[in-house]
Amino acid sequence: MAMEFLAQQVQTQHLNQAFSSKKQMxxxxxxxxxxxxxxxxTGAHPDDENNKLLTFLAQDQVVDTAYLSVTRGEGGQNFIGREKGLDLGVLRVQESLAARExxxxxxxxxxAKDFGFAKSVDETLARWDENGVLADMVWTIRxxxxxxxxxxxxxxxxxxxxxxxxSAILMAKAFDLAADPTAYSEQLAExxxxxxxxxLWNVYQESGVKDIGGEVTPLPAYISLDIPIRHGSFDLHYGEIAAESRxxxxxxxMGSLAQHHxxxxxFEVLKSASINSEAVNTIFTHCSVQDSYANxxxxxxxxxxxxxxxxKAALTLELASILFWMxxxxxxxIIHEKRAEVERLLLDFAGVSLEVQAPNALWVPGTEVNMILHAHIPVESNLQLTAVNVPFIRGxxxxxxxxxxxxMIHLNGQLLDTILPSFPTWLNANGDAHNYTPESSADVV
Known part of the structure; x- marks a missing residue:
């Protein structure tokens, strides 16, 4: 009897945790x-980022956060395989994307390519296409x-x-150029x-700036940001997430242990439109959302x-209304950048799940291919899947x-002859040992 009661208690606890977790999600x-x-x-290589800071900004401050690596790390080491050069760059791109996820x-x-160790800034800028790299940085900022x-x-x-x-010198230039309508004006079509x-410069201990933290910095203006161990409301441990990303x-x-403290x-202020001396524990001077639709x-x-x-039904209906308003x-x-997220949440709230399976990992244009769509749409969602169409497969x-x-829907047909092989656009513009040569920044960033 006691064991049965304990089992019921444990089951109830798990259910409560599950419901609480769903609500939190x-x-x-x-x-x-x-x-x-x-x-x-911004940094020079795929592993130069500050993973804990990126995690904190994205998960606690809830701001859109991105990392710009000037190179793909083609000149780095490889402790897990034999890939070097371009192949290593492909591998490190995938590692970076996994970290960002x-x-x-x-x-x-x-x-820019990582051509190995460089002794100086002058050597680096002599080999990199400075104007091209600046164009890519400006494109990214815009x-x-x-x-x-x-x-x-x-x-x-x-x-x-x-x-x-x-990498920092170039970004300091790109910071100003991105706002100049006469700079890289070919980008202004889009x-x-x-x-x-x-x-800002995210000061780090190995930089040689030893007196950081309330004493002396090379520039008098600096900002500090306290990163706690966990999120106050959600079950997020920043040190653990950062270590997993690293x-x-x-x-x-680059394996690292989680920080449990x-x-x-x-941050040193390198350039700023204004400094808010009253701002506490933030790197932002004021709310930047000025657009009426965004508000x-x-x-x-x-x-x-x-x-x-x-x-959930009421929330789903209101979310659908927002999507219709958009x-x-x-x-x-700017709000249209959120459309895919709204659509994904709408499906999640409705309990809809869609999964496509393909028996073959490689497809050849012009050949017969097939796939299976597994769809689950709860009756209470009041949604129906009426048709499925794959535009790049004839039939x-x-x-x-x-x-x-x-x-379970079987989809069969002929893969169109016009489908091009899946290939990173930046590899199509291999260039030389120091730079890729894309037709536009959009092909490489």
Whole structure:
């Protein structure tokens, strides 16, 4: 009897935890929807990023965060295989993308190649296509539109590796050029000039700047940011997430243990439109969202968060209403970047799951191919899957599907002859030993 009662208690506890976790996931998903500040972190190589800071910004501050690595690390070491040069670059790109997925951040690159150790900035800039790399940095800033740009290295403090300081020097130039409509004007057909509010250097202990932390810094203006152990509301341990992200750089043997203590990050202000001396524990000077549509969107999302105690059906209906409202907003507005997230949350809230399986990993244009779609659409969602169409497979279309909640749909047809092989655009522009040669920055970043 006692054992049965204990088992019931444990089962009830697990159910309560599951329901609490689902509610937290819903609130978390809604919180991440809001349009807020953005941070672009920059370094020279795929493993130069500050994983704990990126995790904290993305998960605690809930800001869109990205890492721009000037190179893909083609000249690095390889502790897990024989790939070198371009092949190692491909491997390290995948490691970087895996790290970003864990943190909840984004990834960008430039056309510069990691040609191995460089003794100086001059040697680095003599080999890199400086104008091309600047174009890629400017393109990234105009595309991502960060509020704050943070450099891993200082443009003013010498570094033993020329790539490091060169990455910061170039970003300091790109910070100004991105706002200049006469600079790289060919980009303005798709992008608009963008002025970030601040350029900061994330000071680190190995930089040689020893008196950081309330005493002396090379420049008098600095900001500090306290990073706690865990998130106050959600079950997020920043040190553990950062370590898991860091461990993705396996080819460089970058494994690290999780930090189980609070930490402080310091930032020197390199360039700033204004410094808010009253701001506490933040790298932002003020709220950057000035767009009227974005403000309305955020208010709608806040209303959903406040109603998170409501049943899923009501939340799903309101989320669908937001998606419908987005259709009347001009296409070039910032809120359309959130459309895919709204659609994904809408399916999650409705309990819809879709999975496609292909028996073959490789397909050849012009040949017969097949795939299977597994779909589950709960009856209470009031949704129906009426048709499936795969535009790049001739004949792969199903209509008049059964109304059952769970479906297994076979899709067969001929892969179009016009389908090009899957291949990274930056590898198509191999260039020389020091740079890729893309037709435009969009092909390489």
């Amino acid at each position: 819903m609130m978390r998903g809604l919180s991440m929807l809001k349009i807020s500040d953005r941070v672009l972190y 864990i943190e909840g951040t984004k990834q960008f690159f430039t056309r 595309y991502f539109r960060p509020t704050v740009i943070v450099t891993r290295f200082s443009p003013n403090v010498p570094d033993s590796h020329g790539h490091h300081q060169a 992008l608009a000039p963008w002025q970030a509010q601040q350029l 461990n993705r750089h396996r080819s460089q043997a 609070p930490s402080i990050e310091y 309305v969107f955020n208010r709608l999302v806040n209303s959903l968060i406040a109603k998170c105690e409501s049943d 259709k009347i907003v001009p296409e070039d507005n 792969a279309r199903q209509i008049d599907l059964p109304s059952s909640p769970s479906k």
